[in-house]
Amino acid sequence: MKPSVGIRDVAQHAGVSNATVSNVLNRPDVVAPATRQRVLAAIEQLGFVRNESARQLRAGRSRVLAYVVLDAANPFFTDVARGVEDAAREAGLALFLCNSASDGGREREYLELLHEQRVEGILITPVDTESAQLAERGTPIVLVDREATDGTRCSVAVDDVLGGELAVTHLIENGHTRIAMVGGPLSIQQVRDRREGALRALRNAGLPDDALTFLETKSLQVSEGRGAGERLVGLPASRRPTAAFCGNDLVALGLLQSMTQQGLRVPDDLAVVGYDDIDFAAAAAVPLTSVRQPREQLGRTAAQLLLAENEPDHEHRHVKFQPELVVRASTAIRRR
Amino acid sequence: MKPSVGIRDVAQHAGVSNATVSNVLNRPDVVAPATRQRVLAAIEQLGFVRNESARQLRAGRSRVLAYVVLDAANPFFTDVARGVEDAAREAGLALFLCNSASDGGREREYLELLHEQRVEGILITPVDTESAQLAERGTPIVLVDREATDGTRCSVAVDDVLGGELAVTHLIENGHTRIAMVGGPLSIQQVRDRREGALRALRNAGLPDDALTFLETKSLQVSEGRGAGERLVGLPASRRPTAAFCGNDLVALGLLQSMTQQGLRVPDDLAVVGYDDIDFAAAAAVPLTSVRQPREQLGRTAAQLLLAENEPDHEHRHVKFQPELVVRASTAIRRR
DNA sequence: CCTCGATGTTGAAACGTTTTAACACCTGAG
């Protein structure tokens, strides 16, 4: 069960010193072919597995990156993760995914552990914007899909204000003047930004701020979208919004489900715009208009910034991508 | 940047020995309150972060579980992962997710690394059924959503033969006699099992085996479903199946998209059954009939088996759950 | 006053690697 066969056992079995075994493992070219074969045979025979803890303790390096994800069940983040992993892999590093599940406590625990593990770097989409938990502790950290407000670290984000503006401008152009924004909690910077963008769109169009009804949800998950749908339908028809801009696609899908379930039609009774343009958005009951973000590029860039962090003259950078509106059936012009 | 402040620095700063600092960290109750405060202050002040490598090297334990997932982008696996994480967390362990992305090479690399890291245990949904890569190397391994054929380790699975049977029986009852099965590759045990179940359903109904057309795909992803859809539509109408049983929901969603795109209606022109019943199945363009698996329970049970692995008189167990058919619009009885 | 047990603290030995500098040996040039 627990073989616990170390480098010394291998050395003894092969009739060499442990230094030679280490050389076989790390610089095979430096050891004579015959010896090398003998050592490899011994390794095979004894079932030796190198102890990474010891290696890391001595060598200082760790060969792994970690990405602490806000919600592993949201395809948006797994797409970002793919970009991260591609970049990590190119640099010869492995990627560990950690799911904070929007729970500050878990997030803190994972960060603590990752710091203690001395991973090469941490990518994180944090729960709170300004969490003190991100204090500098020696391991480089890059913010993903969030903007670092202070200059203490790199970040890669997408212009959420612009995204909100694109979405709501589109709705206004389609003739909507009573619009709901569904999402939350407001502690999430992105929700605030997207709302700000929405308001900007209203002002650009000369509409009053209260043309936007904000329905705050507790999280950005499908179930919350369903709940919001019920709240929406509960409103008197005269005051009910004719369009909804959702904090992300999961919420939008929930809202969609709730609408059909309650006998309302999308987009006729309610137009819906999502956010992220996850693959499932196009496959939805009513294909979803959504704001697309360059997901994989986001991850890839974040990883690259992280890897550049160790360079001598490193300066923290804040990369910001542009979102893009993808129009589908859920916001088709409504019949008059 | 690299503080590299160790336990000895803390000790010196607090005027105690390193053993005492270690005690404060691991057995706070054993050290006098006054001393403890002093040490904690020093830790805080110096920004000390315990080095997990050294701790693990000495202590032998590692406080982390890993789940090597077949496809992080498939919500099925993230749901399973949630179950795993809940159970791990209850046992005071953290969970690292690794994405093999159906790539045997990546899988091998991750396993290697995890073995070297001496994680407490590994959960894996392997790429190949009988991969030699899973050779015993001292770290307990439990198979998730796969059945261990030999008795060398635990596994938690769902009865895929039964699942296939349920799905196809349902289609037959709806009057279909030309049925396609879309999925692959056949190297995946589950695909084979589900096909076997499908054939069993045919036989039970007195239909010939060639009532089932097997369309093999290269993977179980959305894009493959789309591709299969084109192949299906390419068939002459007289020989074209009237129903499709898909290897999983992603493939089914792809197929669905492809159908609408090509102007065919579901379920009228083609009935579709998926597998897994991920949350998006219910929200699809045409809500998807699917075979539900107890996802979180699968993960939770797997983690529990893994944790039991260290018990003295452990015997490997193979838990098998029952799937359940969830009928929705994608297989509504077709009009005559 | 002595002894005993309880309570806190500590020195030093691990844990399993990597690495450095030194060493032995050999070959070919002078």
Added chain:
DNA sequence: CTCAGGTGTTAAAACGTTTCAACATCGAGG
């Protein structure tokens, strides 16, 4: 025959913890 230089191997010193046995100190019981 000697020596310079190359090639291959090694002894021993880290790396930063945890743990164990031993050591003070102190109050109470005899």
